[in-house]
Amino acid sequence: MLFQVFSFFRFLWRSGNAHGLHSPFVFSLYAHVINHDGHFEAYGVVENRRVELYHDATTIQIRDFGAGSRTGAGRTRRLRDIARTAAKPPELGQLLFRLVNHFQPRTVVELGTSLGLTTSYLALAATQARVVTFEGCPATAAVAQRTFEVVQVRNAEIMEGNLDDTLAPTVAALETPVDFAFFDGNHRYEPTLRYFELLNQHRTEHSVFVLDDIHWSEEMERAWEAVKQHPDVTLTIDLFYIGLVFFRRNQPKQHFTLRFNNLLDKVLERIKFLAS
Secondary structure, eight states: OHHHHHHHHHHHHHOOSSSSSSHHHHHHHHHIOOOOOOHHHHHHHHHHHHHHHHHHHEEEEEOOOSSTTTTTTEEEEEHHHHHTTTOOOOOHHHHHHHHHHHHOSSEEEOOOOOTSSHHHHHHHHHSSEEEEEEOOOOHHHHHHHHHHHHHOOOOOOEEEHHHHHHHHHHHTOOSOOOOEEEEOOOOHHHHHHHHHHHHHTTTOTTEEEEOOOSSSSHHHHHOOOOTOTTTTTTEEEOOSSSSEOOOOSSOOOOEEEEEEEEEHHHHHHHHHHHHO
């Protein structure tokens, strides 16, 4: 936690907002998508399911192939605890919804399904898209499938098993390129870069990759820096919680560090609570 606090204040020092943005593409994305404060009907649908999970005391056995829980939770966990500590917050899920809604990808890949809340946001944002999500834990995947039924997601499919075994053959069999990818499957340096390189072989110059928890640990910060320096990457946007990666040709390499207003206040409240 201490590392994340230092990372956050370092981020605040470096970050900016729309003022001074000289890239029309980034300015429009930041002003009209990232910090959009309007409401979509899908928000209420997914958040109603989140509330159900908040009150669900059912226990499941967790099988984790990644870096483990940030809270140090054990293998036997209640759904309500997972929903409160491991699921992505509403603001982040809704940001992903807006990004997919804006870019309208044909194929979306998500590494890390969890309870299916974030997947639902991705799928409901582009109902004609094919959403392929990967989950290593069978019990968690079963809960996610129930989430899809509750929120009436019909365009998402779960691939169960270790990403090291399932990702490459599944992506190779896709009929269309990976237009949008959300990396939330393994918060370690080597796997993150390996999965990035794999999906990089199946994207176009218009694809959008989103990396989660880029400041979660020293490993993830190193992975994010490596992605930024990748020769195929031309534009990145660091929002602290996530990093956006673009491959747009014929433009100079640029990196932006911008404040995602919807979550900044919550982070500061959390830091004040821990310090009190």
